[in-house]
Amino acid sequence: MDMDLRKALYERRAVREYADRAVDHQVIDRLIAAAAGPWCIEDCALAAQNLMLAACGEGLGSCWIGFAQAYLNTPAGKALLRLPPACVPVAPLIVGFGKGPVQSVPRNKPDVTWLG
Numbered sequence: 001m002d003m004d005l006r007k008a009l010y011e012r013r014a015v016r017e018y019a020d021r022a023v024d025h026q027v028i029d030r031l032i033a034a035a036a037g038p039w040c041i042e043d044c045a046l047a048a049q050n051l052m053l054a055a056c057g058e059g060l061g062s063c064w065i066g067f068a069q070a071y072l073n074t075p076a077g078k079a080l081l082r083l084p085p086a087c088v089p090v091a092p093l094i095v096g097f098g099k100g101p102v103q104s105v106p107r108n109k110p111d112v113t114w115l116g
C-alpha cells in the first residue's frame, strides 16, 4: 500500500463501476486494519475515509453508498450481512477493481478567512 498520502488524497475518487474480479482477503484485511478502532458514530466517517484512502493505495476503487444505510439498519439488512442486532451500520462502503479511470467531481473554491 505504499502510496504517497498527498497522491491518494488528490487521486482517490468515488468508483461506481467495477471489474468482475475478486479482491484478495489479505488486501481487505489491510484496508480494515487502516480503519479499525473503537469508533463512535462520528469516528466512523474518519475510519471510512482511511479505508478508502488505503484502498486507493492498493490500486482499488471504493465508494460510500449512503443509499444503502437505511436498509442495512433494518433487521433484514443486518441479517443479510450477518451483523448482530445491536450493530448500527454507519458507513456502507463498496470496494473493488474499478473498470476504468473516473472523472473527478468539480470542487468548490475554498472560502478561507485568515484570522491572523
Ligand SMILES: Cc1cc2nc3c(=O)[nH]c(=O)nc-3n(C[C@H](O)[C@H](O)[C@H](O)COP(=O)(O)O)c2cc1C
Pocket: 012, 013, 014, 015, 016, 063, 064, 065, 066, 067, 068, 104, 105
Ligand atoms: C455520507 C455519504 C453518502 C454517500 N452516498 C452515496 C450513494 O448512495 N451513492 C453514490 O454513488 N455515492 C455516494 N457517496 C459518494 C459521493 O457521492 C462522492 O464521494 C462525491 O461525489 C465526491 O466524489 P469523490 O469521492 O470522487 O471525491 C456518498 C458519500 C458520502 C460522504
